[in-house]
Amino acid sequence: MSSIVFAGSAQFLLAQLVGAGAPALLMVVAIGIINLRHALYSASVAPLLKHLPMRWKALLAYLLTDEAYAAAITPLLEQREQPHAHWILFGAGFALWSGWQLATIAGVLVGAGLPTSLPLDFALPLTFIAIVVPLIADRARLLAAFAAGGIALLLAGLPYKLGLLAGALTGIAVGAGARARGTRRASAAA
């Protein structure tokens, strides 16, 4: 699963659904919904990759996960005009893919023996905090962050990570709206 699907939350869900004996079609649809937010990452990096041949686009798409996107997006945006910027996404994607495959193997071999009290999973929100905070450069972006976090928290009870998707979409809408309002106000005052 780690190579064929390569999406952490989707793999967890699929394992649970298989254990519960869910119908095949439901399982595939559930995986689709839980990974729908990756369409946002696709949209976000698409302009930066448009000059590449299809084999590169396919490879980078395969490697595109939350973490690869998070790690690569800031340097990608800075390198916007450079012809070799796609290597950033490849580097992040490949490093994470390798780590994921190795970790899966290690987990299969020794997972059951590790103590569950180690808070290693806190590294995930910490890493994302380290990436997001420097990105918040203006009021519109700050509002986007608050809206996204708030909605995601409110709807966290929804299945298939729909709360996450709703939070992300709300944040994007709020940010874009705030930006548009700011521009309109500026041109009206001018």
Place this chain on the structure above:
Amino acid sequence: MSIWLIMGAAGILTFAIRLSFIAAEGRLTPPSAFRAMLPFVPIAALTALIVPEVLIIDHTLTIADNPRLPAALVATFVAWRWRNATATLIAGFIALALFR
């Protein structure tokens, strides 16, 4: 139905989702309103991931007795002040240990 067939279908669907916009770029021109939204994608998507991870433990919203919350706030401050990923991670983990 074979588990391999299901995994294969799930894998292809996931791949298609990720490829969607990347492949379409160049063939379709999205409206400028769409482009205006793109800068907010990383901030919104990642914050939507961070907040529940920090505040929800075992499917319950936890504010008091949650060492992750102050640790995350410390990490946010360090990230804002120094913009250094390593420093943020270290500060966050130390704060987590202290607040436990």
